[in-house]
Amino acid sequence: xxxxxxxISLLLLSGxxxxxxxxxxxxxxxxxQRKIKLxxxxxxxxxxxxxxxxxxxxxxxxxxxxxxxxxxxxxVSITSGVIAGIVATxxxxxxxxxxxxxxxxxxxxxxxxxxTWLVKALIILFYPIAAPIAxxxxxxxxxxxPIVWSKKExxxxxxxxxxxxYGTIDEDEKRIALGALSYSDKTVLEVMIxxxxxxxxxxxxxxxxxxxxxxxxxxxxxxxxxxxHPDDIIGILYAKNLIAIWNETPPLLxxxxxxxxxxxxxxxxxxxxxxxxxFIQTKSQxxxxxxxxxxxxxxxxxxxxxxxxxxxxxxxxx
Numbered sequence: 001x002x003x004x005x006x007x008i009s010l011l012l013l014s015g016x017x018x019x020x021x022x023x024x025x026x027x028x029x030x031x032x033q034r035k036i037k038l039x040x041x042x043x044x045x046x047x048x049x050x051x052x053x054x055x056x057x058x059x060x061x062x063x064x065x066x067x068x069x070x071x072x073x074x075x076v077s078i079t080s081g082v083i084a085g086i087v088a089t090x091x092x093x094x095x096x097x098x099x100x101x102x103x104x105x106x107x108x109x110x111x112x113x114x115x116t117w118l119v120k121a122l123i124i125l126f127y128p129i130a131a132p133i134a135x136x137x138x139x140x141x142x143x144x145x146p147i148v149w150s151k152k153e154x155x156x157x158x159x160x161x162x163x164x165x166y167g168t169i170d171e172d173e174k175r176i177a178l179g180a181l182s183y184s185d186k187t188v189l190e191v192m193i194x195x196x197x198x199x200x201x202x203x204x205x206x207x208x209x210x211x212x213x214x215x216x217x218x219x220x221x222x223x224x225x226x227x228x229h230p231d232d233i234i235g236i237l238y239a240k241n242l243i244a245i246w247n248e249t250p251p252l253l254x255x256x257x258x259x260x261x262x263x264x265x266x267x268x269x270x271x272x273x274x275x276x277x278x279f280i281q282t283k284s285q286x287x288x289x290x291x292x293x294x295x296x297x298x299x300x301x302x303x304x305x306x307x308x309x310x311x312x313x314x315x316x317x318x
Contacts, residue, residue, distance in 0.1 A: 003074050010071040011095050017064035019100030020115060021057070023108040024050055030147040035109075042113035049119045050112070053144045055134035056119070059126045068092060151181050179309040184273035188266060191308060192289050192300040195231065203227045203234060203255035207242065211254075215239055222286050224299060225258045231296040233288055235260040265290050268297060272305050279305075 027043075027050060035043035049056055068088075075088050104111050112119075123130070149157070155178055161167040162174040169177075199218055203225050205211065215223070223237040235258035242257070264287040266275060275287060285302040303314050 003077060007071055007074050007091075010067045010074070011091055014064055014067035014071065014092065014096040015100040016115075016118075017060050017067060018097050019104030020111070020119065021060045021064070022101045023104035023111050024056060024060075024119075025053070026105050026108050027112060028147050029053075029144060040109075042109050045116050046109065046112040049116055049123070052134070054137040054141070055123065055130055058130040058134045058137070059119070059123050062126045062130055063122055068096070155181055175311050176309065179311045183276075183305065183308045184271055186272050186308060187268065188270045188272070188275060188287075188289055188300050189268035191272065191304050192268070192298040193304070194298045195296055198224060198299050200224045200226050200230055200233070201237060201254050203253065203258065205254045206251040207254060207257070208251045212242060215242065222301070224288065225254055227255075233263070233296055234258075235263065236286060263288065266300075267291070272308060275300065276302075276305050 024046070027046060029047070029051065032043045032047045032050060036047060071092075072088055158169060158174055158177050162169045162171065199220055201211075201223055204227075221239045223239065224233045225235040225237050226232050227234045235255070237254055237258045264278065264282060264284055266278070266287050266289055268289055268291065278287070279285060279302050286299060287301075288299050289297040291297055307314055
């Protein structure tokens, strides 16, 4: 009876070792560090034993092998060698491997948190043997590499969490997050308004009732101003500045209320994230696009970038 109890105890220990090995190593250091920053006390406790991965692995495997070895010896003393082999194989396969490795990883963080005391005790117990092996592995393999996801992987994670029944990301959050992860890959050329579609005014044009009605109809808030030639942009007219002079007599010229200080010239290959930073630094909302020959190609606004990020049209016009 004593020998049977010892075999059962050793079988349970081997199952715990096998389950903990799989469960703790499904918790990578990157995930634990992120959870710690979010205030998860369980992650903090598990991290204490998980941070030295090779020492933890060596300790658990030593415990597992030792349990199997001693259990086999006791089984032989209970029954014949062939029967002992068959029984040991069946017991180890079901209770020492399959069940613990199927159950423990499902609750890896909780299991790791509840068994930290046991793992620490095992590390101390097997330290004389495990430590030199772990040190050698550290020297040969180096530190455990952190997990870093690519943009494509992060996008798929976001999509999965939005589609999952218990996900906390809604459709709008998914749309904006995916847009924010994608906009830096786009260039100004892909988003800009071509010069053929840019509404421009001559600097010498008088601001009369007809022009005011045209601007109101177009519903643009920022209008490029040209001199001599439509592609010779010299400034920007802000529609809001027309409010104070709509009934001036005699009529003013467009150039007199336009501004030149806000002009930003960029190349068509400029990425949207670079341009957004430029807008923030200069506190501007419009940029003019030119090629290497300084020829006017089109324009792009802050709203155009926001539409790419939000993946939704904004009712704001340039």
